[in-house]
Amino acid sequence: MSDGLSLRRAAIAVAVGSAGAAAAAGALLEGALQLAAIALVLALAAAAGLRLAAAIARDLSVQGDAGADDAELAFRETAELRERLAATASAMRKSGDDLRRQLDDAIYANQAKSDFLANMSHELRTPLNAIIGFAEFLQIRVGRSLPERERAYLDDIVQAAFHLLSIIQEILDFSRLEAGKLVVQDEPARLADIVDAAVRLVRKQAEAKRIALNERLDPEVHLSCDTTKIRQICANLVTNAIKFTPSGGRIDVWCGLDEEGRPSLRVTDSGVGMTASEVDLALKPFMRVATNPFVAKEGGIGLGLPISRALAELHGGELVIASEPRHGTRVTVTLPAARRTGT
Ligand SMILES: Nc1ncnc2c1ncn2[C@@H]1O[C@H](COP(=O)(O)OP(=O)(O)OP(=O)(O)O)[C@@H](O)[C@H]1O
Numbered sequence: 358m359s360d361g362l363s364l365r366r367a368a369i370a371v372a373v374g375s376a377g378a379a380a381a382a383g384a385l386l387e388g389a390l391q392l393a394a395i396a397l398v399l400a401l402a403a404a405a406g407l408r409l410a411a412a413i414a415r416d417l418s419v420q421g422d423a424g425a426d427d428a429e430l431a432f433r434e435t436a437e438l439r440e441r442l443a444a445t446a447s448a449m450r451k452s453g454d455d456l457r458r459q460l461d462d463a464i465y466a467n468q469a470k471s472d473f474l475a476n477m478s479h480e481l482r483t484p485l486n487a488i489i490g491f492a493e494f495l496q497i498r499v500g501r502s503l504p505e506r507e508r509a510y511l512d513d514i515v516q517a518a519f520h521l522l523s524i525i526q527e528i529l530d531f532s533r534l535e536a537g538k539l540v541v542q543d544e545p546a547r548l549a550d551i552v553d554a555a556v557r558l559v560r561k562q563a564e565a566k567r568i569a570l571n572e573r574l575d576p577e578v579h580l581s582c583d584t585t586k587i588r589q590i591c592a593n594l595v596t597n598a599i600k601f602t603p604s605g606g607r608i609d610v611w612c613g614l615d616e617e618g619r620p621s622l623r624v625t626d627s628g629v630g631m632t633a634s635e636v637d638l639a640l641k642p643f644m645r646v647a648t649n650p651f652v653a654k655e656g657g658i659g660l661g662l663p664i665s666r667a668l669a670e671l672h673g674g675e676l677v678i679a680s681e682p683r684h685g686t687r688v689t690v691t692l693p694a695a696r697r698t699g700t
């Protein structure tokens with residue numbers, strides 16, 4: 358019996374033990390399951406984390422690659438830009454050198470031209486004055502005893518020589534003006550006297566062309582100026598008015614004070630006139646207006662207006678042209694009010 362009992366006990370013990378073991382095993386299993394679940398969750402989380410990390414890493418690496426590409430591109434572009442800038446700077450330096458050389462050449466050529474004009478006109482003027490002097494001497498001494506035809510030849514010699522002299526004088530004045538060698542020699546004067554003297558010089562030309570030449574001169578304007586140069590301006594302007602006005606036309610010469618009290622002179626003609634761009638051209642040295650019907654038959658080299666303007670400016674004044682094709686031209690020379698004197 359004791360064996361039975363022992364066996365039962367043993368059986369009970371086994372059963373209890375088994376149950377305990379089972380319970381323990383169950384508990385263990387439950388714990389293990391929980392642990393496994395946790396482990397699974399952790400593993401899943403780790404896997405997700407890894408995936409996320411991998412994705413982030415991938416992303417970062419893509420971004421890193423793109424950033425590196427961008428940086429390389431920017432670097433290359435900067436280098437190219439630097440090269441282009443260097444090339445441009447060197448081209449600019451070269452064209453700057455070229456320009457400086459060309460400017461030097463132009464200054465040298467201009468100086469050579471001015472020297473040539475000045476020397477040539479000086480050399481021509483001396484023999485020409487001799488021709489004029491001797492021709493006038495012959496006119497006086499033997500002119501009256503010569504047959505009419507030969508007297509006319511003598512007159513032609515004198516007239517042509519004077520014409521040549523005026524051209525040479527213009528060239529000489531122009532080259533002196535360009536070289537800055539022409540200076541104003543001020544003296545007290547009366548504007549009306551200067552203008553009248555200039556008009557007298559050319560009145561015959563107006564009469565020959567049957568052009569009415571009227572003067573309206575204020576006798577009260579006294580001033581300090583270079584008389585010869587102002588007379589030269591006035592003679593140039595009236596000569597132009599005569600040359601470029603058809604027969605039967607009209608020229609008005611006025612001098613006085615303008616509305617601002619400045620000594621002024623004005624030559625108005627009823628001639629062929631000019632457009633605004635032709636006026637600009639006319640004021641440039643050696644330029645004549647090709648559409649002007651009188652230019653071909655009237656003498657001249659295109660220096661009268663630029664010289665006149667330069668002479669007015671030498672006095673601190675100005676020369677202004679208002680003109681309209683077929684209606685005429687008005688040239689006004691204005692001197693500074695400060696040039697007025699009491700008497
Ligand atoms: N009063 C005017 N009416 C119309 N055109 C004019 C007048 N004055 C000047 N011009 C134009 O302007 C040009 C330049 O005038 P400018 O006096 O300088 O030269 P020019 O009279 O031709 O020659 P130069 O005066 O040297 O003998 C003339 O050739 C002419 O075409």
Ligand SMILES: [Mg+2]
Nearest residue numbers: 597657661662
């Ligand atoms: Mg002229």
